[in-house]
Amino acid sequence: MFRRFAPQITKVIRNMSTEAASAAATAAPPAVNTPKAGSKKSSKKSKKSEQFLLKTPKGTKDWADKDMVIREAIFSSLTSLFKKHGGVTIDTPVFELREILTGKYGEDSKLIYNLEDQGGELTSLRYDLTVPFARFVASNSISSIKRYHIAKVYRRDQPAMTKGRMREFYQCDFDIAGAYDSMVPDAEVLSILCEGMTGLGIKDFKIKLNHRKILDGIFQACGVKEEDVRKISSAVDKLDKSPWEVVKKEMVVEKGQDEAVADRIGEFVKLNGSIREVLELLKKNETLATNESAQAGIADMTTLADYVDAFEISDWIRFDLSLARGLDYYTGLIYECVTSASAPPKNAQELKAKATKDIKDANAEVEDASEFVGVGSIAAGGRYDGLVGMFSNGKSIPCIGISFGVERIFSIIQARAAKQLEKVSASQTDVFVMAFGGGEGWNGFLKERMAITRQLWAAGINTEYLYKSKANIRKQFDGAEKAGAKVAVILGKEEYPEGQLRIKVLSQGDDSDQGELIKVEDLISIVKQKLDAYNEDGIDEVTRMIRGL
Amino acid sequence: MFRRFAPQITKVIRNMSTEAASAAATAAPPAVNTPKAGSKKSSKKSKKSEQFLLKTPKGTKDWADKDMVIREAIFSSLTSLFKKHGGVTIDTPVFELREILTGKYGEDSKLIYNLEDQGGELTSLRYDLTVPFARFVASNSISSIKRYHIAKVYRRDQPAMTKGRMREFYQCDFDIAGAYDSMVPDAEVLSILCEGMTGLGIKDFKIKLNHRKILDGIFQACGVKEEDVRKISSAVDKLDKSPWEVVKKEMVVEKGQDEAVADRIGEFVKLNGSIREVLELLKKNETLATNESAQAGIADMTTLADYVDAFEISDWIRFDLSLARGLDYYTGLIYECVTSASAPPKNAQELKAKATKDIKDANAEVEDASEFVGVGSIAAGGRYDGLVGMFSNGKSIPCIGISFGVERIFSIIQARAAKQLEKVSASQTDVFVMAFGGGEGWNGFLKERMAITRQLWAAGINTEYLYKSKANIRKQFDGAEKAGAKVAVILGKEEYPEGQLRIKVLSQGDDSDQGELIKVEDLISIVKQKLDAYNEDGIDEVTRMIRGL
Structure with a gap:
């Protein structure tokens, strides 16, 4: 089922099935599988092998x-x-x-x-x-x-x-x-x-909701033996990726249930709707009427219906009996949040076949399965009343x-947010300190720029300057732009020794503007004033982007 | 040097020496050493063994x-x-x-x-x-x-x-x-x-500063061979924990240097002071005058002296030739920030001896060496100009x-901050929603509390309420206190159906105060007003605590 490819096949294609891939990974021989750059076969350190070494671990x-x-x-x-x-x-x-x-x-x-x-x-x-x-x-x-x-x-x-x-x-x-x-x-x-x-x-999200006690009650009522409940549950869990026929086959062939049992389960797991709609169907179902587990779950869901109304979130919720969740520890309510991006692409099988056609063994592993899968659920959880008890002598x-x-x-x-992202800067620099000068005796005012920068830092203002003793005007403006700075503080060769600085608001198009001449002692208050004005229009770009405004 | 103790010795004492302990850990046989609760020797799961299982991994x-x-x-x-x-x-x-x-x-x-x-x-x-x-x-x-x-x-x-x-x-x-x-x-x-x-x-901190090029220059000038420089450097690195005699012995006995070489190094590494003080000594030192590495370092430090003045941080800095730093990758300036808590206690040796006297092998490992050590440096770093080049074909x-x-x-x-910490709450809850009522037909207003709470959440206000359908007044106030809430919003049995709520500012001593009766539609604006007033005095307790105010 799993085989290792010869090193010359650089794009190793692996099977997209999680179970198969994982089982293979677990079962793989414990032979040391060093990254290629470390391979003893390549004695000279080629550029390519160095690059390969530099990757982060898989996944x-x-x-x-x-x-x-x-x-x-x-x-x-x-x-x-x-x-x-x-x-x-x-x-x-x-x-x-x-x-x-x-x-x-x-x-x-x-x-x-x-x-x-x-x-x-x-x-x-x-x-x-x-x-x-x-x-x-x-x-x-x-x-x-x-x-x-x-x-x-x-x-x-x-x-x-x-x-x-x-x-x-x-x-x-x-x-x-x-x-x-x-x-x-x-x-x-x-x-x-x-x-x-x-x-x-x-x-555009939906919360799929189910209750483990209802699900367990359905399995019991359909004739699944107590010891088979968890594995049948894990088969049902695959219904978001596979059609019912595949899941049914797993129940019957792999997990040894009668076909009639599987069919009965099939009738239940296709049910979904609002909490009250599904409750109505479950409450009049005769098979479940005498099942203690199912009735306990139904009582819970009846209570829940009122509370989600109080919180005004009912519209997002879909009671879906096909939701099972894989983990063992859930005992009550379970849920998954899905969006349109959750599902795999319609032509997933086709894409997978295309990707694997170059190699003979279609069961091999795909390095990155992004093309064939959706993002899956984007949030999920549930009630787990027994888990703490497993660590505390049963005190639940x-x-x-x-x-x-x-x-x-x-x-x-x-x-x-691809478009909004263009306007966002990774750094949060507000001020860029520069020096303008030239000619004889011009030393670039590095120490002076440091001293002014220190004053701005001490006032809590995000400030940068160019790490060069002498820098021309263009390079300093480039630095300011790269940093995303909003305000330039400029030390002029003649002005600064007389206790004066220039303040220039940046990225407002008018590069010819020489800025405002101020006294050194007014630096902090004027810079703060300029920055306040800059943020005046309320919500910043990042918040706008995150909230989808 | 290292031995494993029989399982019946529950408090395993280990050697405090980092090197010894680590070497031992690395050299330990790969036998599976399961946590005691999992030991096959204890067939019944006693309470004690369960508790042991519950710990986090060592360290x-x-x-x-x-x-x-x-x-x-x-x-x-x-x-x-x-x-x-x-x-x-x-x-x-x-x-x-x-x-x-x-x-x-x-x-x-x-x-x-x-x-x-x-x-x-x-x-x-x-x-x-x-x-x-x-x-x-x-x-x-x-x-x-x-x-x-x-x-x-x-x-x-x-x-x-x-x-x-x-x-x-x-x-x-x-x-x-x-x-x-x-x-x-x-x-x-x-x-x-x-x-x-x-x-x-x-x-009360000091920054100990040194320069790898100066240190390497000193070692070369004192007669250490090129290939021994790194290991002599790592011996010098121990000077913050061990006296010179011990370090000298390591150089001579373990690392094979002539005693005269060690003595010459000893003269240098005892030097420390302000950057300019130490530079003065180094600049007139004849041994270093012809050493290229040392002179490059001296030039760097001379430049640095001006810049730390511009940043007004010279007073924190101590140029200390005994600082070496263990890591291989440093190439220039190195530094460590220490406080009075950094050093081990004066009686460290005595405490260690006391802890180990119950067992015969004083070289065994101590589970937790807290008693014998200081916190060490609280910040550290340095220049590493060659490290990126190791990953990019030498492009440094x-x-x-x-x-x-x-x-x-x-x-x-x-x-x-032990005392200040008492006033701080772990949660940041601002409002607690309660219901007051009783008598016939009183249902506890759970859904109503949920609906009001939802309004506060929607307005971005941190709000909790008691997760009980009916709760008495005392329990609700206890809940509010535990949550550290500042304001209570109260739904009265008679008042709420008439569109009114009570707002009560909490933890102000006067429990008899019935609060202020407001209209439901004014809830958000009045709560915001109360909370603003609460924070009026400026810096919050946590900020005060962190800044040591």
Whole structure:
């Protein structure tokens, strides 16, 4: 199923199936697979091999420049939102004792990154922020907390880089732990999800909602044995990517269910609509009427319907019985936020076939599966009432949470804001200090520029100057433009020794303008005044971009 | 030198020497050393073993509550500073291809964390932010950048937890890459260091400064062979922890230098003072007069003396010829910022002896060396003109940077601000929405509280309410206090149906005050007005605490 290609095939094509690729990666022989530049076969260090060495590990990337401006603005928007809901933040280590992660992720456990055993404890990189949170709650005997955590997580998955599916990626999580009245925190988390999206200018989203107790009740009522429920659930979870026929086949052939059982399940999982619409169908269903689990879930959803009305978020929500979510630890409400960018392209199969036609083994791995997949869900979460108990001798703390997939949201905003982004500068420099002079005895006023710059720094003003002892006027204006500075402070050869400076407001077209002559002692107050005037029109460009205005 | 203790010895004591401990860790057999809870010897899961399982890996910790408030405020202070100097931020992966890190850290390379070979590339956790930055500059062919990066780095070192010496810890780095006039960026980085410290209310610091070219020149002039320079430099680097006699012994016995050579070095490395004082001594020294490297360094320092005057930071600086810095990649100016907390306690040896007396092997490892060590340097850096060239076929980009040790700075601020911290709340909740009522037909107004809360959220106001359908008055006030709320919005059983609410400013002693009766439609404007009045006195408590006001 998996084979390694000879080194001369530079573009290694890999199978897009996550399961296959991961199983292959896990099963791969432990032979040392050094980057090509380090290969002993290439004795001379060619330029090409040096370049290859310089890449980041597969599925990771550097973030820089305006991309960072967007991402930081997303973090900032979500942080404000989390604080608005009373959240406090925590920071847990990027790796945990390996046993903490064991048995929490179902089929995805094979995607966990392990650290090498260098003596001492066995540890692994965190797979999400939820399990470390549950470990934190248990180990500190916390009875209630609303916490947010924005940090990187790690999955040895098949990357789809341009769609924001990476091996190292950020999650922005908000979780509510504590025993409260039914569905109250659940409704608030859904509100946070909606506020998060609209605050990021994303309005064409839907929240798919389901309840594990209803889903489990359906499986039981359809004749699935107790021990098969989780694996049937994980088959249903694939319905967003595969048609019912494929999922049914998996249930019958791979997972040993009767065809009649699968067909009965099929009738349920095609149901979706508003919470009240689907509830109506479920409440009159006779198969579920005597199922305790299903009835408990139906009662929860009935309560929830009122609360989402109070929060005015019902329109975003779709109760969808085909939503299952892969992770083992969910026990109640589950949800996923999707947009039009979530689905794979219509011609995904065709694109995949085209990409693999050059090599014989169509099951090989694709380096970057971006072409064949959608961004998937852009936020997701659910209730996990049993997870903390796994770390605290069964003393359960009910929890519910939401995780925003920042990289995927980033992809959406980046595509939307391409034009606005041109006006944004990566640095936030406000003032550029320059010296104009020339002729005999002209030394470039470097120390003088430093001293003036120091005064501006001391006043908290973002200021740069050119790191050259002598610089011509053009180069200094270029530097100011590159820095995105709004105001130039100019030390003239004749004027400065007489205690005077020139202030010139930049990027206003009129380059011939010599600026305003001021006294050195008025520098700070006049610069502040110019900068205030500059920002007078309210919302800055970055905020405008993030909110989609 | 290193031995493993039998499992029954629960408190394993380890040698405080970093080198010894690390060498031991690296040399340890690759036997699986699972956490005790997972040990096959304990078949029943006792409470004790469960608790042990719940810890974070050695040398790491969870950050939460008010500690996070302090740390985020430190990050925020440094981020503003970096932006003030024109910095832009980047984010690189937490792990790099292993070869990127190889050969960059001298004796400390053994402290690098490797990821397990699970098929695919060999990777390691980053040891600092400098090498990934150089790799970033080279791989993107950047000719100049001022970048800051606040992120975690990883070192399998001997932890000293209460002193902020961890295996996972944050660095806050600012680096300037690019070919500029001599010592101009260097002076700015020193200014950033001083501004960073004073901005964090740390005023009793000194910057120890030295120049690799001067140091190398001294070693050459004293008779050290070219190939021995780096290892003699790393011996000198220990002078902040060990007396000259110990370092001299290392040079002569371990590193094979003549005693006369060591003595000549000893005469130089005891010199320190202001830049101009030490320069005066060096300039008239005949041994160095013909040494090219030393003279180049002396010229640099002469230039620097003027620039640090222009930035008004000379008073913080001490030119100290005993400063060597361990890392291989420095090529010019090097510096370390120290405070009174940096040095180990006077009775360190005594404390160490006491801790190790219960076990026979005094060379064993200490779990936490906090008692015996100081916090060390709280910021450090230097010029590294060759590092980028190592990644780009020798195309050099000169660089200089500063790294702030946040955990160590945190320890200092935490100790200083203990009293102020009492007044600070971890959450930033402003408003708490409550319902007052009772008697027949009283339903607790849960949906009504939700609807009012939603209005406040929509207006961007940080708001909480109790997650219970009915809650008594006392519990709601307790909730408001726990959240640190400033204003209560109260829905009265009789008043709310008539379109009225009560607003009550909290924590002002007078609990009998019934608050102000307002119309529902005026809610947002009146709440905003109350909150504005609350913050009227200017600087908030957290800022006050961080700045040491």
